[in-house]
Amino acid sequence: MQSEGAAAVPSATVVPCRRLIPVVLAGGSGTRLWPMSREHYPKQLIDVIGCDTLLQATVRRMDGFPEGWDVADAPLVVCGAEHGFIIDEQLRASGVTPHLIVEPARRDTAPALTLAAVLASQHGSDAILVVMPADHAIADVKALQRAIELAARYAQQGAIATLGVPPTRPDTGFGYVRIGEPLGDGAHRIERFVEKPPAELAVQYVADGAYWWNSGIFVMRATVWLDALRKMRPEMHAACLAAVAEGAAHGERFDPAASAFERAPADSIDYAVMERLGGPDAPCAGIVVPLQAGWSDLGSWDAVWDALSKDCDGNVARGRVVLEGATSTFVHAESRLVACVGTTDVVVVETPDAVLVADRANVQRVKGLVARIKAEHAPEAETHRKVRRPWGFYDSIDHGDRFQVKRIVVAPGARLSLQMHHHRAEHWVVVRGTAFVTRGDEEFLLSENESTFIPLGVRHRLANPGKVPLEIIEVQSGAYLGEDDIVRFEDNYGRCPSHSASS
Structure with missing residues (x-):
């Protein structure tokens, strides 16, 4: 059924497409969860909050999607060459046969999505892409699916939708979306995107109520994305089209042509297109749909602690851990016994070749710590034992x-x-x-x-x-x-x- 808000979106000719293709962006190499996450084995490949890796959990989020939609069995997974074989191995172990798009160079999320959109729109099809980062956590998958379904209705009519998270606290680690005109079903037009704010501004955003966290989850028709990119970033559009045209498929894996893809400017989905959708000259409508599903980008060890179940003293312990008089402590042990006595607001992460001990209030500084380790040419910054x-x-x-x-x-x-x-x-x-x-x-x-x-x-x-x-x-x-x-x-x-x- 078409919602009242969806009818209010000025758009291209409505195409009642019911085909959904999950697109998983798995090319990151984050270091904020060091020493578990490293450049050659980033956080999407590790089981940081459960038995599944974050990648495995991401590709399962479309399972059991509401009836009436045709969800592709095999997601499009965009990744780097150094992680392709691990991603394929992990997903096949989960019973999923992915279609891998292996980037020959890192160019950020906008070119990655464009490769997927070009491949998805081949042979005259125009599926709706559900674009998800591979390294986020979702506590309530059904709530996520309801938000995606609403976003997909807007995507049917030519809009590009993003999922915004109403903030529960001031947070300087997230980008924000300022919501505009309400559309009657919880969704809003996008007024503008805002970069990660300083602490005092984040407090104002939460008090204002018109700023939502930017989840990094997007829903749009493949051809709508390509048309918007062609008008806003024509050089990126041309480079990605050439990379696919000159690329080659090897079974379930597609390798874009390196020489063409390397001509694409590096840019994010937000910068390349989304930030420009609030203006009068935008080629399509920009919509933000509320997501209240226990979302986290797991951008720090404090966020991991927040996402996991705790004991009566606020502690999280994984592996061989003994706590005595500890409160609000996070301990992850991989290869040996870790014991903590009288600790408060502390993070301890033990791996076979490195141990991190940090105050929870300072875990955002881990990225700088890893940069120092890398500057010393120590292997622990890039690889595990x-x-x-x-x-x-x-x-x-x-x-x-x-x-x-x-x-x-x-x-x-x-x-x-x-x-x-x-x-x-x-x-x-x-x-x-x-x-x-x-x-x-x-x-x-x-x-x-x-x-x-x-x-x-x-x-x-x-x-x-x-x-x-x-x-x-x-x-x-x-x-x-x-x-x-x-x-x-x-x-x-x-x-x-x-x-x-x-x-």
Whole structure:
């Protein structure tokens, strides 16, 4: 049924499209949840508030959508090349076969959405896109779906809708939307977008009542977005169209042409289009729909603490944690026992290679802390001790002068690249499964408790021909043990032979 407010939106010809395509933007590399979230394994890939990762929870939010709408089974997931295989692996483990759009370069959210819109509008279709960041939390999914359904009705008529969250407190970590004319069903026209305010202005916004948090969730027809972008940012529109036209599909994965996509200016959805929808010359209406569903962008450890259930003293404990006389304390332990005595308003996050201890009032400063760690070229800013690869993972157990010890796990049927090293030799000991080893001109099998030696400068490859994970202990020795000492000759996963970031 068409709402009274929806009829009030001046728009292009109404197209009663009922097709909804979820578009998940998963290209972020946030550092505010360090040390769990890191550049090469950002927060959308971690299980920061539940058993599912934030990505897995996001793609499930359209399950059980109200009847009468045709929701695509496979979401369009836009991500970077460094995270594509992990995203595909996580979603398939959840029973979802995604269509991946793998960005060859980081260009922010507006070009990412445009790639999805171009692909969704091919073959004459004009589906409604439900655009969601992959790293947010929603407590009430049904309330989210009701808000999306209202936004989709406006999108049917040519508007671009965003979901705004009526604020519950002054917050300097969010952008705001100033709401305009009410449309009779809870929605409003967008008057303008406002950047993250200083504390005193955030207090005024909440008292005013006309400013809502910007959730970053958008709903629009694919062709409406493309038309608006063509008029407002023609150079971005042209670059993204060329990137798709010159790109290539590989099964469920689409790779835009790098040379074309890199010509697109980097910009957000808000800056590129949404902030311009409040004016009289806007190519379409901008609508904000209220979202009251326990939304959080999880932009700090304090926000994570706020989103989780607490004990009677206001504490949140995950993992092996013992608290004695603690109040309003957040503790996350991954690899060992963490005990806190008499702590108040403290965050403790323990991972195998780094520990964060912070006052909850200062968790926004974690981003600056990570910048300092990165400036010192410390690996903890970018990678975890356990590093995931398309073939499995490795865990750096120990290291010292001229040696390093790794635990390597290779998935059934997978194999590492054919490679060699200029500066190190390697000893392999099989502790589980069967290894198929290529060493120079030799090929042979190794069973449990058997070992081999890979001399410096010799081509070699490790593969798992079995049906159970292959686990080996690798001892490296040499003058230089960095991951960039890899010369790759062949690879099953499409990585460039000169690429040297992993095995």
